[in-house]
Amino acid sequence: MINLPPALMSPRFWTVFGALTCGSGVALGAYGWHGLGGDTEAQDVFMLAVQYQMWHGLALFAVAWRCDVTGSATGLSAIAGLSFLVGIFLFSVNLYHFAIVGEVLISGAAPLGGFALIAGWALLGLSVIRRP
Numbered sequence: 001m002i003n004l005p006p007a008l009m010s011p012r013f014w015t016v017f018g019a020l021t022c023g024s025g026v027a028l029g030a031y032g033w034h035g036l037g038g039d040t041e042a043q044d045v046f047m048l049a050v051q052y053q054m055w056h057g058l059a060l061f062a063v064a065w066r067c068d069v070t071g072s073a074t075g076l077s078a079i080a081g082l083s084f085l086v087g088i089f090l091f092s093v094n095l096y097h098f099a100i101v102g103e104v105l106i107s108g109a110a111p112l113g114g115f116a117l118i119a120g121w122a123l124l125g126l127s128v129i130r131r132p
Contacts, residue, residue, distance in 0.1 A: 003075070004075050004078050004079075008078040008081070008082070009067055009075070009077075009078055010067065011064040011065070011067045011068035012064075013064075014060050014061070014063045014064035014067060014078075014081050015060075015061065015064040017060050017081070017085065018057050018058065018059075018060030018061040018063075018064060019057075020057075021053060021054075021056070021057030021060060021088060022053075022054055022057035022058065024053070025050055025053040025054040025057055026054075028046075028049075028050050028053070028096065029047065029050040029054075032046035032047050032049075032050055032099070033047070036099065036100070042099040042100070042102075043099070045095050045098055045099040046095065046096060046099035046100070048095060049091070049092040049093075049095035049096050049099070050092070052088070052091055052092050052095075052117070053088055053092040056084045056087060056088050056117055056120070057088070059080075059084050059120065059121070059124070060081055060084055060085075062124060063077050063078070063080055063081035063084065063124065066080075066124065066127055066128070070127075070131050076123050076124075076126055076127035076130060077123075077124065077127040079123050080119075080120045080121075080123035080124040080127060081120070083116045083117070083119045083120035083123060084116075084117065084120040086113070086116045087113045087114065087115075087116030087117035087118075087119075087120055088113070088117070089113065090106070090109045090110065090112050090113025090116060091109070091110050091113025091114055091116075091117060092113070093105065093109075094106060094109040094110045094113065095110060
């Protein structure tokens, strides 16, 4: 068993983060579409970041569900959630910055963020295999 703070095992924690992630994704999507003017390349990059944020915000609801269904879970669900949060930050935030400013915020952050997102999905699946 993985020793994590109790808050990370709480469905409420992941539901709140899922809601905040998706809600801010809607707001950022509106900004990207209306606030970036006619720069279609910047809009495309920005909207890609929004899509990844939204999909992985929904993944946080899946993490909340896993934590609820399994009670204390095995810890893998919570680690999957943390991986999603790290991935959203590294991938989407870097793309948002690039679309607005025109330069990379942190070199190599987007690929690392993508890896964290993939790891999140793998860990979420593994949490089901280990404890259905």
